[in-house]
Amino acid sequence: MSNQVNGHQPAADSASVSAVLYIFGATGDLAKRKLFPAIYALWREGYLKGNFAVVGLARRPRTDEQFRQDVYDSIREFARYKNEDGSEWASFADHFFYQSLDIHNLEGFRQLNETTERLERQFDIPGNRLFYLALAPELFGTVSRNLRGGGLLESSGWQRVVIEKPFGYDYESAERLNRELGEVFREEQIYRIDHYLGKEMVQNIEVVRFANAFFEPLWNNKYIANIQITLSETVGVEDRGGYYDHSGALRDMAQNHMLQMVTMMAMEPPSRLNPEAIRDEKVKVLRSIRRYSNADEVRANVVRGQYTAGSLKGVPVNGYRDEPNVAPDSVTETYFAAKVMVDNFRWAGVPFYIRTGKRLPTKTTEVVVEFKNVPENVHFARKTKLEPNLLVFRVNPLEGIYIKVNAKQPGSGWGIVPVAMDFCQSCQVGLNTPEAYERLIYDAARGDSTYFTRWDEVALAWKFIDRIADGWRESHDDLYFYPAGSWGPEAGHELLARDGFRWWPVHGQDEGEVVWSAARPT
Numbered sequence: 367m368s369n370q371v372n373g374h375q376p377a378a379d380s381a382s383v384s385a386v387l388y389i390f391g392a393t394g395d396l397a398k399r400k401l402f403p404a405i406y407a408l409w410r411e412g413y414l415k416g417n418f419a420v421v422g423l424a425r426r427p428r429t430d431e432q433f434r435q436d437v438y439d440s441i442r443e444f445a446r447y448k449n450e451d452g453s454e455w456a457s458f459a460d461h462f463f464y465q466s467l468d469i470h471n472l473e474g475f476r477q478l479n480e481t482t483e484r485l486e487r488q489f490d491i492p493g494n495r496l497f498y499l500a501l502a503p504e505l506f507g508t509v510s511r512n513l514r515g516g517g518l519l520e521s522s523g524w525q526r527v528v529i530e531k532p533f534g535y536d537y538e539s540a541e542r543l544n545r546e547l548g549e550v551f552r553e554e555q556i557y558r559i560d561h562y563l564g565k566e567m568v569q570n571i572e573v574v575r576f577a578n579a580f581f582e583p584l585w586n587n588k589y590i591a592n593i594q595i596t597l598s599e600t601v602g603v604e605d606r607g608g609y610y611d612h613s614g615a616l617r618d619m620a621q622n623h624m625l626q627m628v629t630m631m632a633m634e635p636p637s638r639l640n641p642e643a644i645r646d647e648k649v650k651v652l653r654s655i656r657r658y659s660n661a662d663e664v665r666a667n668v669v670r671g672q673y674t675a676g677s678l679k680g681v682p683v684n685g686y687r688d689e690p691n692v693a694p695d696s697v698t699e700t701y702f703a704a705k706v707m708v709d710n711f712r713w714a715g716v717p718f719y720i721r722t723g724k725r726l727p728t729k730t731t732e733v734v735v736e737f738k739n740v741p742e743n744v745h746f747a748r749k750t751k752l753e754p755n756l757l758v759f760r761v762n763p764l765e766g767i768y769i770k771v772n773a774k775q776p777g778s779g780w781g782i783v784p785v786a787m788d789f790c791q792s793c794q795v796g797l798n799t800p801e802a803y804e805r806l807i808y809d810a811a812r813g814d815s816t817y818f819t820r821w822d823e824v825a826l827a828w829k830f831i832d833r834i835a836d837g838w839r840e841s842h843d844d845l846y847f848y849p850a851g852s853w854g855p856e857a858g859h860e861l862l863a864r865d866g867f868r869w870w871p872v873h874g875q876d877e878g879e880v881v882w883s884a885a886r887p888t
């Protein structure tokens with residue numbers, strides 16, 4: 367096995383991990399699309415070697431062989447390593463086992479403990495156990511109690527639990543869920559996944575900010591005019607209508623991924639590069655975010671929309687209300703934009719504009735830092751209208767950093783033109799950088815919780831989000847409809863225009879073709 371596949375090698379401080387990895391929900395969508403491919407990539411890159419085992423758990427009956435076939439199919443379809451030549455497949459697949467288990471059945475957990483002890487002897491694993499709960503959150507409490515009741519938390523190594531989102535529906539339910547988990551696990555054993563924190567360029571925000579002398583001095587309200595975070599998707603709700611119709615963009619994307627990205631942009635430099643120091647700084651940002659105090663403030667600062675039938679790249683698509691498992695009169699938002707203020711010394715007066723939506727024209731995740739212009743009395747500024755400097759983090763699908771500066775137009779005149787310094791990381795290393803789930807599973811297995819959300823982060827994020835949900839509950843007459851394939855309601859554009867700003871075009875977006883929807887509910 368090579369440790370150097372396609373130019374990637376384990377970092378100098380990395381080591382292979384030895385543990386039993388339990389996938390609860392092993393027959394589900396997340397396991398198939400994300401978890402099995404991630405485990406396979408970890409194996410291919412040498413982060414997993416001989417001494418590990420994976421146990422798949424769900425109610426459906428499966429033999430080990432059938433389960434291995436499921437894993438194989440998932441890798442063929444979704445992994446960045448496709449196992450084209452079939453090499454080493456058997457030695458990888460031999461580590462996979464399946465047990466049919468209803469998580470309400472304590473006896474099944476006792477049996478799982480026996481299986482585990484056998485696997486630990488077979489693969490020489492020192493009692494390390496990683497429980498990945500790819501299950502509906504209502505089941506987390508029961509699984510935790512039964513893991514304890516079944517004796518699975520009594521091994522000689524470490525035990526950790528990875529929890530998928532959504533972590534609750536609001537602050538109250540999240541708090542209840544946390545209490546249930548807390549009856550069994552200590553906070554440092556709980557790894558709450560936010561897969562955006564596992565993305566290469568999201569992690570790079572910290573490095574670019576804190577490892578470059580020319581950014582950090584400018585990183586404040588003296589020099590930055592606003593920050594824009596866009597997470598746009600072309601997909602609709604696919605087959606997740608049942609979940610999404612209760613969640614909406616606010617809970618599905620804003621409570622977690624978007625607020626986490628705000629914290630990465632706004633946090634102070636941590637005193638130490640350790641998980642608690644970094645998460646302490648993120649918590650301070652979340653504490654400083656201004657909460658809207660009533661429905662009027664919510665309306666003034668937040669825009670919600672829902673897609674109607676339209677077309678994407680010429681292909682007609684359904685409206686949200688016609689998606690499977692969505693109520694025909696649903697008022698769930700598939701578009702969300704907000705102006706967020708971080709009331710602290712560094713950021714007072716600098717708006718963070720965040721937006722996300724389904725069925726928008728482009729799949730992209732970008733963060734734009736718009737700098738304030740140079741003073742108007744400077745010679746150049748009088749002659750030419752200067753464009754502001756921009757620093758753009760391209761998170762997805764392209765990964766890289768783009769900087770827009772003003773330079774003299776070549777020739778004898780004094781014209782000034784914006785020019786770009788474009789570092790495209792994914793163009794250099796290919797679109798083969800590790801997937802977020804690879805990093806996060808590996809981090810959890812080696813006990814690094816930096817890129818997982820701590821309870822106080824989750825709690826503060828919900829407290830901010832709950833105010834918006836409360837404001838929305840009073841009336842739905844601010845829900846705008848936008849045709850699939852447009853950039854969402856025009857109100858999302860006005861949110862910035864009111865402050866004298868505009869959304870900067872994301873990569874691949876032709877500004878001349880931007881379509882906003884002025885439609886309102888009838």
Ligand SMILES: NC(=O)C1=CN([C@@H]2O[C@H](COP(=O)(O)OP(=O)(O)OC[C@H]3O[C@@H](n4cnc5c(N)ncnc54)[C@H](OP(=O)(O)O)[C@@H]3O)[C@@H](O)[C@H]2O)C=CC1
Pocket residue numbers: 390391392393394395396397423424425426467468469470499500501502503530531532609
């Ligand atoms: N899919 C995705 O892209 C994402 C999913 N998530 C979250 O991950 C979690 C899983 O999502 P997803 O895979 O899509 O969901 P699915 O509905 O596809 O899968 C759910 C899994 O849970 C198992 N299950 C359900 N009830 C029980 C039970 N009583 N005992 C044992 N197993 C049970 C099911 O298997 P069986 O029926 O055989 O028992 C199945 O394997 C959810 O919390 C979701 O919100 C988060 C981000 C993205």
Ligand SMILES: O=C1O[C@H](COP(=O)(O)O)[C@@H](O)[C@H](O)[C@H]1O
Pocket residue numbers: 599618619731762
């Ligand atoms: O968590 C979620 O994220 C995806 C978008 O993730 P990305 O990595 O593809 O950008 C989103 O489609 C989904 O609704 C949400 O649950």
